[in-house]
Every structure is written in C-alpha cells, then in structure tokens.
Amino acid sequence: MSTDMPPLSTEKGNASQLPRPQRVLACLLCQQRKVKCDRKYPCFNCIKSRAQCVPATQLSRQRKRRFPERELLERLRKYEDLLRQNNIKFEPLHNEATSGKFSSKLERPYDSDEEPPKITRASPSSDANSDRVYDSKNILDVMRQEFRDPDKDSDSSDDDVNAGEFKDAWDQAAPYTDQLLFGSRNTAVDISTLHPEPVHIFRLWQLYLENVDPLLKVTHTPSLQGQVIEAATDLSNIRPTLEALMFGIYCMSILSLEVVDCHAIFGSPKADLLTRYQFGCQQALLNCKFLGCNERDCLTALLFYMMSVRSSTTPQALSSLLGVAIRTAQRMGLDNESALIKCTPLEAELRRRLWWSLVLFDTRISELADSKTSTLTPTWNCRIPLNANDSDFRQEMKEHPQDLESCTEALFVIVRSELGNFIRHARYHLDLTSPALISLVKDVHPSPVIGGSEVDGLESMIESKYLSFCDPENPLHFMTIWTARAFIAKCRLAEQLSKVPSASTPQADVQPDFTVSCALSMLECDTKLLNSPLTNRFIWMFYLYFPFTAYIQISQKLKRRPISSQAEHAWEVMSDNYEARFSFLRQEGIPMMAPFFKIFARFVLQAWEAREASSRHTGELLTAPRIVVSIRHSMAQIAQKTESFATGPPDTGAMVGVDGFPMPTAMDFDNHGLSFCFGEDSNYPAGELGAYSNISMTAPLDFDLDQLDWSAMDWSLGNTPGSGSTGLPLPR
DNA sequence: GTGCTCGGACCTTCAAGAAA
DNA sequence: TTCTTGAAGGTCCGAGCACC
Known part of the structure; x- marks a missing residue:
C-alpha cells in the first residue's frame, strides 16, 4: 500500500472510540490502468484523459479457510513415505519412526496426481432432495446401445445416431428460428452502439454487485468481472453470449435503482435506459440464437431480461416466455443431477442456482397468470445450491467446496431454495396443486413435535441451520431473516386454508384467529423489511x-x-x-x-x-x-x-x-x-x-x-388481472 | 516523446487459529 | 482475550509497446 493512503490509527484505545476513516480507493480507471491515482475526484489522470472519474467501492473480503498445519504435515509425511518406499534419497523432516502412517495404499487418501474421488453428493443440504435420481433415457442413446458393434470399443461409429448432427441439420434447415420471438430484423442492428460508455459499464457492474447479485447469485462474479472489464475495452468484439449477459446485467442494475438515483448517476431517465438495454438484450439474445443455445450465460441473460420486463408486461405473456426458458433449462439438464455431475463443480453450481432462480420466478409468475402448471413439483432432482462463497469456487477446481454451516454470501439464495424445496414436497401444496404427485411426497423437514405441522419442521430447520448464524446488522442477513419469517408465516396461513376443501364443508380444523395471527406476522415482517x-x-x-x-x-x-x-x-x-x-x-x-x-x-x-x-x-x-x-x-x-x-x-x-x-x-x-x-x-x-x-x-x-x-375494471392497462395470486406460499 | 498496458513486487487489512 | 499468521484485496513501479 502506498504512503498516500490515509493513516489509520494504530492505538487500540483510539481505534475503539474513533470511527475508522473510510478507506479511499484509487478510482476505477486508475485501478484498471494500474497507475497512481491521487484519490481526488476527479483525479489527475481522469482530468488529463478527460474521462469520468468513478470512485471504486471496496469488495467484501471473502476469506479462505487456512490450510490446516496438521494436514500439511501429514501430507508431507505421506510424501516422505513414498520417497522412502521408492528408495529415493532426500532430507527427511520426519524420521522413520514417526512416518509410515500412510504406508499402505489402501489407507492413504488419493495421491496428488490421481484424479480426486468423484463427489456425487457434495452437500448435506442435498439430502432432502437428491436421493431420487430421475435419469431419463435418450431414445438415440438407447438405439446406439442396441446396435453397437460389440467388436468396437469406441463410442463413435459410422452407424451411430448423433443428436448433435440432428441439431446441426435443423439449424441449416431453419436458420431464422430465433425470430419466433423478438421479431425479425429487417435492418442490421449494431448493438455495440447500445452499450453505455465504459465508465458507465463499470458503474453498472458495481450496482449489479451491490444490488442484484447478492439476491440471485446466478453469476460467478470473480471470474465474470475480468470478462466484463475486458469487454468494456473493445465493445465491438464481445462474445455473443457474454454480450447478452452484459445487457442483462445493465437491465437488472437499472431496475434496481430508484428513479432519482438513476438520473443522478447516468443523466438519463430510468425508463429510457431500461428500454434501451432491454432492446440491446433482445438483439444480443438473437445474436446468440438463444432458442437453440445451450450456454448458461445466454439463459442467464434471458432470465435477467424477463425479470427486468416483468413490470411492463402481463403475467400471462411472461409466463409463456418463462416456459421457453424452463424448457431450454431442461434441455441443458439444469434440472437433473445426473447431467449436472458431468460439469465442473463451478459450472454445475451456477446451473443449479440458475435453475432455482428460474423455477422460483416461474412459479410466482405462473400463479399470477392463473396457470395450473407448476414447476415447483417433486418431479425433478436438482439439489439445493451449496452454501458457499464465490471465492470458494475456481474455474479449474475438480472438487466441490465444502458446504459451510455458516453465513455465506449465497445465504439469501440458499434459504430461498430451501423454502422452495419445502413447498415442492409439502403435502398441502401438492394436495392443492398436483394431487397425482402426492405419492412422491416425503418428509423433507419433519416437525420437531409429534403431530406437528409440516411448517413447524421447516421453521425449526431454517432458524437453527441458517438464521441463528445471522447478524441482523448485515443487510443481506437482515433481508434473509425477515424474508424467511414472512414466508413461513405465509406457509402457515396456506396450510390452514388448505384444510378447507370446499365452501360447503364446515371449518373443522381452521382457526380464524390463528390465520389472522399468521397474516399479521406477514405484515409485521414486511414492515420491518421496508422500514429498515x-x-x-x-x-x-x-x-x-x-x-x-x-x-x-x-x-x-x-x-x-x-x-x-x-x-x-x-x-x-x-x-x-x-x-x-x-x-x-x-x-x-x-x-x-x-x-x-x-x-x-x-x-x-x-x-x-x-x-x-x-x-x-x-x-x-x-x-x-x-x-x-x-x-x-x-x-x-x-x-x-x-x-x-x-x-x-x-x-x-x-x-x-x-x-x-x-x-x-x-x-x-x-x-x-x-x-x-x-x-x-x-x-x-x-x-x-x-x-x-x-x-x-x-x-x-x-x-x-x-x-x-x-x-x-379496466384491465387493459398492462397488468391484466384475469388471474389470481393469493400471495400464498411463494418464496420471496 | 507521449501515452497506454500489464506483470508482478510490495503493502494493508483482517479473520482464522493458536497461545496465554 | 490477545497475539500471530497468512490469504486476499489493493497499489503502482517500470518495462515494453504503439503511435504520432
């Protein structure tokens, strides 16, 4: 750190009394250029280059677990042992008397140059929902097995029926498929002109990191940040799926801003910017051939696009578009652990998070659209994402990181998924939405009290496993605590209401005072969230x-x-x-x-x-x-x-x-x-x-x-309420 | 000569874990 | 509870390169 940094008090007495001065970071442009910044806004370099000087914000520090010393020594012992076994001379740190713990190959963990053991169920949180593996068969694969020449051990054969070839053939036969949605393009659109200027790209990225990412976690920001910065330097040469994702991020960042703030930061009305970036996102999705594209970034961009247009379209229209996204996700295997296991841990995890985001958003919109089709059912087996920080994942890693029993930056997403997972297995929910699936019900969260309700079990699990670790002063934790409690109150209300099968049946088990208490809890949690x-x-x-x-x-x-x-x-x-x-x-x-x-x-x-x-x-x-x-x-x-x-x-x-x-x-x-x-x-x-x-x-x-x-009512005003939402059990 | 990029050495911060 | 350690974030020097 340079001496230009503001001095921090080192006296313990003072440090506890005086608030630590806010650390002033080099501006974004200087950080990017790796040049000295005088930390005045605008700074010397930005004035000189006539660039807009954007102050950088500090990234939250995600610390990695230290490599335990004992484990390190044990490994060293193991390697010394191996050297000894192979008669290789070396200077031992440990004498022979203490070595030999891993003398047998059977006893030792995997060798460093061996493939680490495949992890099939990495997460304790997966217990609830991954014990069934619904691995459907592909008819082409079955045929391939049926007609495979037993003398050939290779997978490839001239006789093989290849699904990829079929896809290519379809692509050639129908090159304009993507125009089914978002219309046809009579004139070429140069979407590089729709990007904001680089300095605004960085600002939008910061807003995305602060306002949007913590609640969705569908991108791996440490690896994506470099790509965004690189793309910002050459807007005419961005990979199509990344470009779509960037426009999706612009849409979400603008959506997350208040009207006044948006105007203050970007100098344009919020509505104008949203329209511009939504159009850019549409065009970028068309460039990706999004209806046939199997890239996660493309599907993530589509999710962001749909979320950003939510308030300006009808739930019916959005529900149909979500159907496209859900079907695409299913084609990519996002809903299926046996497909996800073939991906790298990072890719699989992002796909799980994306699937849960899609399902929860789709469920909400489907309810509003009065759709009887629910994606929130026990018929798929994508497990709940791991409770881990982005920094625990690296692109090259082969092992899943640990599922932490503490608050991570994915807390909100994990709790939301847990709640969604509860709903899709809840007897009362299936009884109301898909009675034919009740046979698949199992007690995901059994009640701690014999004869207690399903919701009691959920509440007990959420409180002890997640909320007890939360710090109410932390914005994300606060959001998680009260969102989860509001949701649980909703569940209780729904569970009570589900006991009333029809208007003619007397309300035997329903307690009106209790339902009102649930409703009041919902409002109190909501007020807490809004007022904080x-x-x-x-x-x-x-x-x-x-x-x-x-x-x-x-x-x-x-x-x-x-x-x-x-x-x-x-x-x-x-x-x-x-x-x-x-x-x-x-x-x-x-x-x-x-x-x-x-x-x-x-x-x-x-x-x-x-x-x-x-x-x-x-x-x-x-x-x-x-x-x-x-x-x-x-x-x-x-x-x-x-x-x-x-x-x-x-x-x-x-x-x-x-x-x-x-x-x-x-x-x-x-x-x-x-x-x-x-x-x-x-x-x-x-x-x-x-x-x-x-x-x-x-x-x-x-x-x-x-x-x-x-x-x-005049229902022609954008949101057509020809539908109903009880606002009942939907994860926030 | 000027300006830009970027590898990498160096510094600061702060949470985990050890020690008292 | 305090101290130590070390991982991770942050800074910016200076070599190399492009351009005028």
Missing part, C-alpha cells in the same frame, strides 16, 4: 411481493368481528405496513394504479365501516386508524381526478395527497406503478386464486369475491 435502511439496495425485490393476502385475511376478520382482542393491534399493524409500502411511491414519484387501489381500499374500508356500525349502537366515539384516513383521502382524490378528466384535459402528473401519500390517478397509470405499489399480488382479485384456486375462502373466512365487480 439496511434493505435500500434490495427494494427492487420487494416490488414483487405485496402482502395482499394478509390484508384480505385481516380485513375479512375485522369485518366479521369488528370488536375483538386482535382488532386494535390489527389496525395498527396494517397502518404501519401501509405507510411503509406507500412511502416507496412518494420516493419514486410513481403514480399508483387506481383500479387496484380501489380494490385494496374496498377491503379495508368495509372492515372499518363494520367497526363504525357497531360503535353507533354503543355510542362509542371512534378515531379512524391512519390507514383508513389515508385511503379515504386518496379515494376522494381519485374521484376528483376522474371528474376533472371528464370535463377537461387529463393532467398526467401524479397527485400527492395532503398526508404525503401519492395519490392514485385514474388516467396516468404506469405499468411500473402496479409493481411498486401492489407487486404481483395486486392481481389477486380475479375471482380465482391462481395455483390455489381450489381453496374455498368463502365460508370459513367470510370472504365474498362476488363483492368485487371485475367486469367494471
């Missing part, structure tokens, strides 16, 4: 999840029993969550979706009206909760806005209420608004409940879907 400054970087993920189910559950209970022991607390919890959720909108300056807001408002206001009616009988004076005051105000604004539109030209600006909440406007709906405000759960009120459409909420929960006049 630790999760600012991950807000883009919250947009996916609006706890609509919880609001419905609580509102219906309050409407039925306006005065109860839970009532006061419930109004407080809802008010807190409403403020936390809707303050996003104020920050983003994005108008809400009035039709969705009206539905949401109706549920809440009906519950409060029931409370007011009961107080009229008793003469009690009531103070309306914050959520009711704000909703009523917003509804008045909507009515006023609609009226003024009927008599004059529309005002396209978002309205802001006197209470500080942004007001829904009837006309200027923005597709993003739905996501920011209600997330995909806003599609709930469609009369059906997505994957759980056979749950009857009517009788036991007094939930009357007929109260909603769906035909009166």
Whole structure:
C-alpha cells in the first residue's frame, strides 16, 4: 500500500472510540490502468484523459479457510513415505519412526496426481432432495446401445445416431428460428452502439454487485468481472453470449435503482435506459440464437431480461416466455443431477442456482397468470445450491467446496431454495396443486413435535441451520431473516386454508384467529423489511411481493368481528405496513394504479365501516386508524381526478395527497406503478386464486369475491388481472 | 516523446487459529 | 482475550509497446 493512503490509527484505545476513516480507493480507471491515482475526484489522470472519474467501492473480503498445519504435515509425511518406499534419497523432516502412517495404499487418501474421488453428493443440504435420481433415457442413446458393434470399443461409429448432427441439420434447415420471438430484423442492428460508455459499464457492474447479485447469485462474479472489464475495452468484439449477459446485467442494475438515483448517476431517465438495454438484450439474445443455445450465460441473460420486463408486461405473456426458458433449462439438464455431475463443480453450481432462480420466478409468475402448471413439483432432482462463497469456487477446481454451516454470501439464495424445496414436497401444496404427485411426497423437514405441522419442521430447520448464524446488522442477513419469517408465516396461513376443501364443508380444523395471527406476522415482517435502511439496495425485490393476502385475511376478520382482542393491534399493524409500502411511491414519484387501489381500499374500508356500525349502537366515539384516513383521502382524490378528466384535459402528473401519500390517478397509470405499489399480488382479485384456486375462502373466512365487480375494471392497462395470486406460499 | 498496458513486487487489512 | 499468521484485496513501479 502506498504512503498516500490515509493513516489509520494504530492505538487500540483510539481505534475503539474513533470511527475508522473510510478507506479511499484509487478510482476505477486508475485501478484498471494500474497507475497512481491521487484519490481526488476527479483525479489527475481522469482530468488529463478527460474521462469520468468513478470512485471504486471496496469488495467484501471473502476469506479462505487456512490450510490446516496438521494436514500439511501429514501430507508431507505421506510424501516422505513414498520417497522412502521408492528408495529415493532426500532430507527427511520426519524420521522413520514417526512416518509410515500412510504406508499402505489402501489407507492413504488419493495421491496428488490421481484424479480426486468423484463427489456425487457434495452437500448435506442435498439430502432432502437428491436421493431420487430421475435419469431419463435418450431414445438415440438407447438405439446406439442396441446396435453397437460389440467388436468396437469406441463410442463413435459410422452407424451411430448423433443428436448433435440432428441439431446441426435443423439449424441449416431453419436458420431464422430465433425470430419466433423478438421479431425479425429487417435492418442490421449494431448493438455495440447500445452499450453505455465504459465508465458507465463499470458503474453498472458495481450496482449489479451491490444490488442484484447478492439476491440471485446466478453469476460467478470473480471470474465474470475480468470478462466484463475486458469487454468494456473493445465493445465491438464481445462474445455473443457474454454480450447478452452484459445487457442483462445493465437491465437488472437499472431496475434496481430508484428513479432519482438513476438520473443522478447516468443523466438519463430510468425508463429510457431500461428500454434501451432491454432492446440491446433482445438483439444480443438473437445474436446468440438463444432458442437453440445451450450456454448458461445466454439463459442467464434471458432470465435477467424477463425479470427486468416483468413490470411492463402481463403475467400471462411472461409466463409463456418463462416456459421457453424452463424448457431450454431442461434441455441443458439444469434440472437433473445426473447431467449436472458431468460439469465442473463451478459450472454445475451456477446451473443449479440458475435453475432455482428460474423455477422460483416461474412459479410466482405462473400463479399470477392463473396457470395450473407448476414447476415447483417433486418431479425433478436438482439439489439445493451449496452454501458457499464465490471465492470458494475456481474455474479449474475438480472438487466441490465444502458446504459451510455458516453465513455465506449465497445465504439469501440458499434459504430461498430451501423454502422452495419445502413447498415442492409439502403435502398441502401438492394436495392443492398436483394431487397425482402426492405419492412422491416425503418428509423433507419433519416437525420437531409429534403431530406437528409440516411448517413447524421447516421453521425449526431454517432458524437453527441458517438464521441463528445471522447478524441482523448485515443487510443481506437482515433481508434473509425477515424474508424467511414472512414466508413461513405465509406457509402457515396456506396450510390452514388448505384444510378447507370446499365452501360447503364446515371449518373443522381452521382457526380464524390463528390465520389472522399468521397474516399479521406477514405484515409485521414486511414492515420491518421496508422500514429498515439496511434493505435500500434490495427494494427492487420487494416490488414483487405485496402482502395482499394478509390484508384480505385481516380485513375479512375485522369485518366479521369488528370488536375483538386482535382488532386494535390489527389496525395498527396494517397502518404501519401501509405507510411503509406507500412511502416507496412518494420516493419514486410513481403514480399508483387506481383500479387496484380501489380494490385494496374496498377491503379495508368495509372492515372499518363494520367497526363504525357497531360503535353507533354503543355510542362509542371512534378515531379512524391512519390507514383508513389515508385511503379515504386518496379515494376522494381519485374521484376528483376522474371528474376533472371528464370535463377537461387529463393532467398526467401524479397527485400527492395532503398526508404525503401519492395519490392514485385514474388516467396516468404506469405499468411500473402496479409493481411498486401492489407487486404481483395486486392481481389477486380475479375471482380465482391462481395455483390455489381450489381453496374455498368463502365460508370459513367470510370472504365474498362476488363483492368485487371485475367486469367494471379496466384491465387493459398492462397488468391484466384475469388471474389470481393469493400471495400464498411463494418464496420471496 | 507521449501515452497506454500489464506483470508482478510490495503493502494493508483482517479473520482464522493458536497461545496465554 | 490477545497475539500471530497468512490469504486476499489493493497499489503502482517500470518495462515494453504503439503511435504520432
């Protein structure tokens, strides 16, 4: 380190009292050029070369386990022993008396020049889901076996039927297949012109590392970083799949930014940049021939593209596109351990992470699209990714790294996969979605209490295996803790609701108070996540999840029993969550979706009206909760806005209420608004409940879907809620 | 002569593990 | 609890090369 570095206090007393000064790093350009940086912004070199000076951010240090000394000495002993056995002279560190531990070949571990033992089940976390190997047969392989000449031991034969040859033949016969999606290109598009300037590429990469990668982990950033930097130096000569991935990364980085920040950093509106990079990603995917491409980078780019267009398309359309991605992943063997085992440990791990990301995203979107097809079933056997850091993986390694029993940078992804894995094996989930698959059910996480629920087992495992190691001050850990707990509350709610087979059946096992407690827990966890400054970087993920189910559950209970022991607390919890959720909108300056807001408002206001009616009988004076005051105000604004539109030209600006909440406007709906405000759960009120459409909420929960006049809604505004999501058991 | 790239020596940081 | 160690991140010198 040069002497230019700011001095750090070495006095222990001072060090504990004074905050350590922030280390100033050389700017990105100087780092890249390996030249001295004066660490002023802009720095001398950037001024000189008229480049934009971008401060570098410190990478989190991922430490590797030390090579244990004892193990090192044992190895040395072993090699000395081998030298002795072969009569080779050497200067021994150990005398003969102490050597000989590994004198027999049978006793010793594998020799260094031998192939290390193949690891077939590297992870303890794989226990739950990898014991079945569903290794399907390829008809061409079977034929090859059938007609193989027994005198030839080679795999290749002139008579062989080669699947690769077939693919080449198809490629030649139908060269324009990829234009099935993303349209045809009448004029050549030079996508190198769509890239941002190099300095912005580095900024986008940093944003990706900070905001997106921790929640998805579908790229190996240590090895990808070099490729991105290299690509940034020559934009006209990038490998097609890498270029697609880079555009995917741009899309996700921009998506993760708030509107104001995006403008401040890149000097362009967020929507413009998203459109530009999504178009670039489409073109780059076309260049990869993505519909037939078997490269992971290409599929990852497609995932990023789909995630970034989520808020500007319908779940039905996105679900269809996801079908393409899932089928591609299956063709590549991402869902199958017997195919994954043939890859290097790093490649196999990235493929597992990509598969889980695709499945969880697909499941969410399928629910919104009212699709009865669920990918979250026990019919595939890709195991949960390893709990390991990126730095534990190297491209050339042959052995899987250790599955750590501590918090790694993949924590969020691992916990999310564990939760998804629970769902796909949960009896109540399969009973509702795919009853034919119940025979495949096994107790993934048996309850710690005899006769306890499936969710008890899940909670116990998640808390002890992951959350007990978490540091609540760490943003990723905080995110994981409260996301997992919110999800578990959702599972409990779903499990209770699944006990109600139909409207005509009495609610024998369902405990309304317990379901409301679950719903309140969901809201409390959600509020914690939204209100914490630790999760600012991950807000883009919250947009996916609006706890609509919880609001419905609580509102219906309050409407039925306006005065109860839970009532006061419930109004407080809802008010807190409403403020936390809707303050996003104020920050983003994005108008809400009035039709969705009206539905949401109706549920809440009906519950409060029931409370007011009961107080009229008793003469009690009531103070309306914050959520009711704000909703009523917003509804008045909507009515006023609609009226003024009927008599004059529309005002396209978002309205802001006197209470500080942004007001829904009837006309200027923005597709993003739905996501920011209600997330995909806003599609709930469609009369059906997505994957759980056979749950009857009517009788036991007094939930009357007929109260909603769906035909009166204008569903043509981007997000078509002809579908339902209960917001029930989906991993966040 | 100027500017750029990049190998690699050197420095700093800080968590793991040992020692007290 | 403190100390030691060493892995990993970070810095930038200087050789080599391209270009004007």
